[in-house]
Amino acid sequence: MYCINCGVRLCDTEKKCPLCNTVVYHPDIKQKDVTPLYPVNKYPKQKPPSRTFNGAVLFLFLIPVIISFISDMKVNGRVTWFGFVAGAMGLFYVAFALPLWFQKPNPVIFVPVNFGAIAIYLAYINFAINGDWFISFALPVTAGIGLIITTLVTLTRYIKKGWLYIFGGCVIGFGAFMLLVEWLLVLTFGISFYGWSFYPLVAFVLLGGMLIYLGINKSAREIMERKLFF
């Protein structure tokens, strides 16, 4: 049996040519029932993440939390600054230790989860110090940055080409987001509108535009490669 595309002689076990992926098929030749070189669809068990190790990491995180709680209660007789410590430790845990529990942590899920945790922590600080900046400022800013970074991570993870367009688009989006940040600052804290956000907007639009231009123009890309990497 020979591959009709590349001409290599195929073993009877082959259903597709291992060199060019052409399907082995001839209406007049019945394929023999032969044992494949290796068993089909039999894979080694993936080792689950170590529970002992992850438990030890959790314990290490809990030690400063417990010590802070005891100290706060001992000194102040109630929860005061403990909440900030616990929140900060929680943030670190979600960012660095929580993914360890999963065999293949997906950044498309964990990035928004991290921003969700940041939003909750900021909400706690806002309410603990009786601030009124969370809904009107911290939440939309966190959500905006989270949205841009999640979009970037998702697109680069699932689309294998056109990264210059993706990064370019996200950089421009980040520039536009600066306008929103300034407007929210004015709205929340009552400071006057200076228009400083136009400077980063122009810089980010230029940078993002350049990345998109490099994506479109091959010769410009080659010139940049030569200038930057050789």
Add this chain to the structure above:
Amino acid sequence: MKNKKRPLRWVRLDNAAKIYPAAIKRNWSNVFRQSMTLCEEVDAEILKSALDITVKRFPTIAARLRRGVFWYYLEQVEKAPRIRDEKSYPICFMSKDEMRKCAFRVIVYKERIAVEFFHSLTDGTGAMIFLKTLVAEYLEQKYNIEIPCENGILDRREKPKPEEIEDSFLKYAGKVAASRKDTNAWAMSGSIQTDGFLNLTCFTMPVKDALDLAHKYNVTLTVFISAVMMKALINLQNEKNPDITKHKRVKILIPVNLRSLFESKTLRNFAMFTVPEIDPRMGEFDFSEICKIIHHKMGLEVTPKNMASVIATNVNDEKNLLLRIVPLPIKNIVMKAVFNSVGEKKSCLSLSNLGAVKLPEIMMEYVKRIDFILGVQAAAPYNCGVISFKDTLYVNFIRNIKEPDLERHFFAVLREMGARVTVESNRNERC
């Protein structure tokens, strides 16, 4: 009277083996496989019994990896490991946990007996002696025949000999140390198989055809296959980047069995390597030129004196007092960093030819086929093991990327010469 248990034998890792435990990664360890395909389906019960007897004869191969304060060491296993079923791909990841229990595996699939070895245990030659002896014991038990202890088959009733356990690197290190200076090679790339699957592509061709072609160019079979590989690599690089001025050096690491240069009967690692190279920027190389380059490079380097000086370089590092007194965890970090930055950047891939395997006459009729498969390198996606048995040459490519580009070019080079090549693979349901 109390039955006193003999303490388990332990040995220091040999000079070549020291780097491998330090270099282990989360999903990579340096493991290779040898297998024999018999004429009838393997009886796992009899194989287990044969393995129980064989492991006692090979205390440094039937061993597990243990940690000392300053170095790793090998400790003989108390009993043979269980026999495993085959998976859809060879050389599945061997973790440190597994090595702590036993650093080799015996795998059965239909008529095939395969053994996978962590490279710290032994090299290809030592592994082949183990496999031959295991299969000989199995055949003796199954068919009630007597197989003479020749052609690399050891007598299981004998005790292990001191010369089989020695670290021959220490014995044959030269007085002058060779320089380690070397250039980096072209790094192949592709879409990595994220699930750890390894694609195996096996080319088979009549040994006579391969030898005729090799003799046409006045070279050995190893040089011929290496030249085909070199040509395939040059063509592949050309396909990926047609601008020849930007090409990187094409280099192949060819292991050399030092037992053919020095008087050694060790069953542990005793191999060095030579790395023929071509700089494609110099212009187009025709096949006979490539053959000459590899032939002369090997002629120049594969000599007892040159190899002794290369051994001396490695042995000097091992004897360095500062390195010896550093605790193992720190040593591991340093060795891993050295391995990652230098280790595998000096060649595109390894091409290891174990040569023609000979078995006692009576055993020949029971064994249909022998394979030799290297695991992929830590950084490079390919490796290649070559072996010949009876009238057939087996060239096993292994890769952890999806694209079979190198195999395609390898076949194209052979096809141009009119070689009759058959191909088979392990990915029937995955294409």
